Amino acid sequence: MTNMLSVKIWRGGSEGAFTAYSVPSQDSQTVLDVVTWVQRNADPALTYRFACRVGMCGSCAMTVNGVPRWTCRTHVSKVAKDGALTIAPLTNLPVIKDLACDMEAFFDKWQRADGRFVPSKSRHDAIPAIRPDGSKRVAADEAIECINCAVCYAACDTVTWNVDYLGPAALNRAWTLVNDERDAGQKSRLEAVTADGGCLSCHSHQTCHELCPNQLNPTRSIAGLKRTAASAWWKGDVR
Amino acid sequence: MTALRLYVAQRLTAALMVPMIAVHLVTIIYAINAGLSAEEILSRTRGSVGWGGFYALFVICAAIHGSIGIRTVLQEWTLVRARGADVLSVVFCVTLLILGMRAVVAVVS
Numbered sequence: 393m394t395n396m397l398s399v400k401i402w403r404g405g406s407e408g409a410f411t412a413y414s415v416p417s418q419d420s421q422t423v424l425d426v427v428t429w430v431q432r433n434a435d436p437a438l439t440y441r442f443a444c445r446v447g448m449c450g451s452c453a454m455t456v457n458g459v460p461r462w463t464c465r466t467h468v469s470k471v472a473k474d475g476a477l478t479i480a481p482l483t484n485l486p487v488i489k490d491l492a493c494d495m496e497a498f499f500d501k502w503q504r505a506d507g508r509f510v511p512s513k514s515r516h517d518a519i520p521a522i523r524p525d526g527s528k529r530v531a532a533d534e535a536i537e538c539i540n541c542a543v544c545y546a547a548c549d550t551v552t553w554n555v556d557y558l559g560p561a562a563l564n565r566a567w568t569l570v571n572d573e574r575d576a577g578q579k580s581r582l583e584a585v586t587a588d589g590g591c592l593s594c595h596s597h598q599t600c601h602e603l604c605p606n607q608l609n610p611t612r613s614i615a616g617l618k619r620t621a622a623s624a625w626w627k628g629d630v631r
Numbered sequence: 632m633t634a635l636r637l638y639v640a641q642r643l644t645a646a647l648m649v650p651m652i653a654v655h656l657v658t659i660i661y662a663i664n665a666g667l668s669a670e671e672i673l674s675r676t677r678g679s680v681g682w683g684g685f686y687a688l689f690v691i692c693a694a695i696h697g698s699i700g701i702r703t704v705l706q707e708w709t710l711v712r713a714r715g716a717d718v719l720s721v722v723f724c725v726t727l728l729i730l731g732m733r734a735v736v737a738v739v740s
Binding site: 554589 | 633634635636637638639642703706707708713
């Protein structure tokens with residue numbers, strides 16, 4: 393006889409409720425497999441988001457047994473408690489329907505943090521040489537692999553308490569650009585990340601670091617921003 | 632005042648208070664060695680520019696440091712938002728300054 397998983401899945405918008413499903417347990421089954429089984433076999437109206445299924449796209453993050461995770465890379469055997477799973481949308485973002493969140497605020501904050509490269513050269517200039525082992529390049533490399541899944545954003549207490557807080561992902565992105573020697577937007581970026589709700593609001597709880605599926609450390613990036621900001625203030629570059 | 636100025640002010644006051652707290656704690660342990668009495672304390676502090684200046688600076692640092700922290704707590708944990716938190720934290724700072732300076736004056740003069 394097939395073992396069954398007891399699965400509760402959030403249905404509805406922010407005012408919804410959990411619905412219980414019984415899902416066949418399988419070897420090497422991921423949480424995304426469970427959600428897909430429910431949609432294909434029990435409830436075709438279930439809404440969720442995924443794309444690559446291999447941990448590259450960052451689309452399928454959900455709250456699994458209270459913890460934000462990539463569902464495609466989370467094996468049921470690692471997280472189920474006595475065969476029970478509770479799957480909810482990410483926290484700290486408005487729910488559109490069921491397991492799909494509205495990511496607009498998350499991406500707007502990347503823009504607010506000046507998380508875009510500002511070119512300092514034209515196509516007619518020589519390509520600047522960046523040493524791979526240079527200290528700035530190493531610092532940027534440590535933070536560069538973010539795929540915008542919003543797991544850190546959902547995990548962050550400061551985002552919960554302060555809706556204006558830019559959050560770990562946007563600040564981590566800003567830190568990679570602060571360390572980009574080709575970038576010409578440093579002053580404006582530093583002003584953006586030190587405004588109210590910027591890097592100075594971080595309490596260094598490190599939940600972002602603990603739960604990042606790519607093992608990035610946004611807390612370290614934010615600490616770097618704080619040091620850079622304090623140094624720039626001392627020199628009179630920002631106020 | 633910008634978030635960055637508040638951040639720097641809170642860190643600078645913390646940096647000043649760390650050695651001051653150590654001095655304060657050592658003084659407490661030293662002071663009670665020969666018994667603790669108002670007369671003994673006042674004999675050390677009355678007319679002392681050094682102790683007066685030390686504790687006046689401590690009061691100023693604590694008022695600035697604490698009120699910046701209270702502003703954050705109000706903004707994050709209560710329904711008071713930006714402007715209200717600014718006003719309440721300034722009130723808290725001024726209250727600490729008045730109470731603290733009153734205590735300093737009482738033991739020095």
